[in-house]
Amino acid sequence: MSNTTTMKSAAPKNSISRKSGLISATNSILSSIVCIIIGLLVGFIILVCINAEHAGEGFMTILIGGFNNINAHARNISKEIAEAAPLIMTGLSVAFAYKTGLFNIGAAGQYSVGALGALYFALVLHMPWYICILAAMLCGAVWGAIPGLLKAFFNVNEVITSIMFNWIALYGVNELLKNNVLGKMYESTKNKTYVVRTTSAGSAIPNMGLDNIFSKSTTIAIFIAIIVAIIMYIIINKTTFGYELKACGHNKDAAKYAGINEKRSIILSMVIAGALAGLGAALFYLSGVGEWNPNDSTACPAIGFNGISVALLAVCNPIGCVFSALLISHITVGGSCLATAYYQPEIADIIIGVIIYLCAFAMLFKMLIGKVVKVKSTSDANADPQIELHEPDSDKEAEKEDEE
Amino acid sequence: MNNEYIIEMLNITKEFPGIRANDNVTLQLKKGEIHALLGENGAGKSTLMSILFGLYQPTSGIIKKNGVEVKINNPNDANALNIGMVHQHFKLVECFTVLENIILGVEPTAAGPFLSTKDARAKVMDLSQKYGLSVNPDALISDITVGMQQRTEILKMLYRDNDILIFDEPTAVLTPQEIEELMKIMKNLAKEGKSILFITHKLNEIMEVSDRCTILRKGKYMGTVDIANTNKEELSRLMVGRDVKFEVDKDEAKPKESVLKIKNMTVPSKVHKNNAVKNVSFNVRAGEIVCIAGIDGNGQTEFVHALTGLEKMSEGHIEFKGVDISHSSIRERSKSGMSHIPEDRHKHGLVLDYTLEQNMVLQRYWEPQFQKAGFIKNGAVRDYALKLIDQYDVRSGQGPVTTVRSMSGGNQQKAIIAREIDKDPDLLVAVQPTRGLDVGAIEYIHKQLVAQRDKGKAVLLVSLELEEVMNVSDRILVMYEGELVGQLDPKQITVQELGLYMAGAKRDEVPAEV
Numbered sequence: 001m002s003n004t005t006t007m008k009s010a011a012p013k014n015s016i017s018r019k020s021g022l023i024s025a026t027n028s029i030l031s032s033i034v035c036i037i038i039g040l041l042v043g044f045i046i047l048v049c050i051n052a053e054h055a056g057e058g059f060m061t062i063l064i065g066g067f068n069n070i071n072a073h074a075r076n077i078s079k080e081i082a083e084a085a086p087l088i089m090t091g092l093s094v095a096f097a098y099k100t101g102l103f104n105i106g107a108a109g110q111y112s113v114g115a116l117g118a119l120y121f122a123l124v125l126h127m128p129w130y131i132c133i134l135a136a137m138l139c140g141a142v143w144g145a146i147p148g149l150l151k152a153f154f155n156v157n158e159v160i161t162s163i164m165f166n167w168i169a170l171y172g173v174n175e176l177l178k179n180n181v182l183g184k185m186y187e188s189t190k191n192k193t194y195v196v197r198t199t200s201a202g203s204a205i206p207n208m209g210l211d212n213i214f215s216k217s218t219t220i221a222i223f224i225a226i227i228v229a230i231i232m233y234i235i236i237n238k239t240t241f242g243y244e245l246k247a248c249g250h251n252k253d254a255a256k257y258a259g260i261n262e263k264r265s266i267i268l269s270m271v272i273a274g275a276l277a278g279l280g281a282a283l284f285y286l287s288g289v290g291e292w293n294p295n296d297s298t299a300c301p302a303i304g305f306n307g308i309s310v311a312l313l314a315v316c317n318p319i320g321c322v323f324s325a326l327l328i329s330h331i332t333v334g335g336s337c338l339a340t341a342y343y344q345p346e347i348a349d350i351i352i353g354v355i356i357y358l359c360a361f362a363m364l365f366k367m368l369i370g371k372v373v374k375v376k377s378t379s380d381a382n383a384d385p386q387i388e389l390h391e392p393d394s395d396k397e398a399e400k401e402d403e404e
Numbered sequence: 405m406n407n408e409y410i411i412e413m414l415n416i417t418k419e420f421p422g423i424r425a426n427d428n429v430t431l432q433l434k435k436g437e438i439h440a441l442l443g444e445n446g447a448g449k450s451t452l453m454s455i456l457f458g459l460y461q462p463t464s465g466i467i468k469k470n471g472v473e474v475k476i477n478n479p480n481d482a483n484a485l486n487i488g489m490v491h492q493h494f495k496l497v498e499c500f501t502v503l504e505n506i507i508l509g510v511e512p513t514a515a516g517p518f519l520s521t522k523d524a525r526a527k528v529m530d531l532s533q534k535y536g537l538s539v540n541p542d543a544l545i546s547d548i549t550v551g552m553q554q555r556t557e558i559l560k561m562l563y564r565d566n567d568i569l570i571f572d573e574p575t576a577v578l579t580p581q582e583i584e585e586l587m588k589i590m591k592n593l594a595k596e597g598k599s600i601l602f603i604t605h606k607l608n609e610i611m612e613v614s615d616r617c618t619i620l621r622k623g624k625y626m627g628t629v630d631i632a633n634t635n636k637e638e639l640s641r642l643m644v645g646r647d648v649k650f651e652v653d654k655d656e657a658k659p660k661e662s663v664l665k666i667k668n669m670t671v672p673s674k675v676h677k678n679n680a681v682k683n684v685s686f687n688v689r690a691g692e693i694v695c696i697a698g699i700d701g702n703g704q705t706e707f708v709h710a711l712t713g714l715e716k717m718s719e720g721h722i723e724f725k726g727v728d729i730s731h732s733s734i735r736e737r738s739k740s741g742m743s744h745i746p747e748d749r750h751k752h753g754l755v756l757d758y759t760l761e762q763n764m765v766l767q768r769y770w771e772p773q774f775q776k777a778g779f780i781k782n783g784a785v786r787d788y789a790l791k792l793i794d795q796y797d798v799r800s801g802q803g804p805v806t807t808v809r810s811m812s813g814g815n816q817q818k819a820i821i822a823r824e825i826d827k828d829p830d831l832l833v834a835v836q837p838t839r840g841l842d843v844g845a846i847e848y849i850h851k852q853l854v855a856q857r858d859k860g861k862a863v864l865l866v867s868l869e870l871e872e873v874m875n876v877s878d879r880i881l882v883m884y885e886g887e888l889v890g891q892l893d894p895k896q897i898t899v900q901e902l903g904l905y906m907a908g909a910k911r912d913e914v915p916a917e918v
Contacts, residue, residue: 240779253751254755256714259736
């Protein structure tokens, strides 16, 4: 009997939660969109400043992104999709660690080590593609685990260690590849590693017919990435493991009090983040989007760092990462289509930079949008006086902060 | 005639969408008096003070200073009218010294941008002598006690020549000794002509220092009374709207077998080289409330942490229900039937950014009842949270999906108590369970503790409040500098005597077995 009464009261509360959850999700999406629009506008202004005559045309090129020259074997759209897949993974890597309160700035290093793993298993051992993917994930996981261990047991800041590990990974991988220490992987005449698809066809990620529509580098990688994003979403939101990780991220002391092993959570979170970044590298190199150039020793793989942008724009939501990665890939490809006589392709990077910069204000936008929505629905707000009793306080806090 | 009042808030009404936080409230502060503002959590005290401090504009009503109507649009206006406020949570820069914090915002300069603290230092030292607020101006805020931090806040107001001082629940964070000191300081300030508004829900303090008291209940003005002509019972009736019992109703304890046996526990300190807990041995039996009394910082925190597994002990044994749990993990101890209401509800007790329902299962989310193959059963969690909310009357804006951060302190504490008691523990460790709560909530929590005892459970209460120690416990153990210095019977001892034990002036041998 008591069961029926609780069920009765549960029904309206359920609808409340769904409604408020929906409003907050909508606000998040809206605030991200506001960031994107302002970022694009700033990009347009920059285009005007550089070359006013061609600004409109250039701006359209960026907006169209992968849909430029759609007839030429859909080259651009292929590139956009192929590059989005690894970007989703590094975005997920950053977003996942962030849920445990860790800032995984080391996705680039985990990505590099993952690339080495994937290439070694493909070019030297000629393993099937899924084994190569697992190898890449394992390598990335190991590389992520080290900062995790240092953080858990010695409280060494993971930002510092993972930045250092980025460069160790990059130079280490470059040396190993260039000198063919692990086996023949480097084609010195082309300054790049061998092409996976021609050296070991079985190690390339299958196209499943996608190459009939798009170029060869468009494989099922994008689907793998989307599936992994969904799995991550489920882990974070639906499982006890996700509950523990988030508890650690929000309040380490309370997590410990509740008997959660916070050291284990930190390490596992970094291991998974590393594996995700490693998987990203596998999706890139095993799809043949490009080959590794071990002579390029000045920059860490951009996909690793762009993962931070992807995660920030997605407010660390795994599903959001899919869309933000596609958007960033879209704008980047658009930038590369710009007529180089007038503009540099790096304009796209500026636009992305502005968008990410604005994401720091995303909370502000979210609040403003929230206020607008609230004013519109004040008639709903008097459901329970207790709600309002506390809200004045939070408003007061916000105002106080404004004062300071 | 008008000038009798330094500040008048007349017929103030403040409406928020859907609620009237203040409904026709009048507050008149005389020059040189200590005026208490009394009300339960959520009665509208903070809103009223925010209006006076310029954070909100009243929907209707006027504010007068010295009989002249004034507009206070922001805190700067309030400052210009010499209104200062000590917030409940101090607004100090941790890595600055006391002096630097005091001058922050009104930094005295010499020759352009260069800071000149000489005069400021002299003024601060003068003030601290005049009002008996001794502080070390060069100590870092992070190094000094909460009491000292509060003095810094008071000096901040005095340095700005404020003469209307608002104290927002100033005693919530203080030890009994510090409270006594603060009361003296407040009386001194009033004697020197400062007018004080004292927001609190502790009746004893009002009776001790205030001249008059204005009472709010659910936003409504209940009246202003002269403290000389009233008593605690009348005040609490005005505040809560019903009679509140200060004495805890309970029968004689019927203790049974020992549930918890602690032998020679020693816990190293994190702050200094000495041991925080030294060779402590005692038992707790089923069906009794044992209280560890003592002044804050005498090893109680470390003791509880070692008992619940948050910290490691260097020596000793803990036996719980006949099993040695000295080296068990926090989870194992919790599983075996130990519940812990932590001292710091924000640090340990709650994940503030989780919803109420997520916090309700913080200790049990892994039980088969709430998860299957690692997936959380949302329906079961929701039903369980609704049950606890209903049973323990936890109030919040959106029920189980309220973010706990937005809830009032009293309801946050109720949520923890609901969670810990509903685990049906054999031993309930409650550390300062009523800290910062109003009388209604305190009465409720005390009832719950006694109910646990009467169900035959063991309760270990750690408290700094003498009244709580005397009223609730069946047996008192006094902890002084990490040692047990006395085992006392609350029915046979006076508060004064207990104070002597707590201050280390008196001690006996404490038998390990009861």
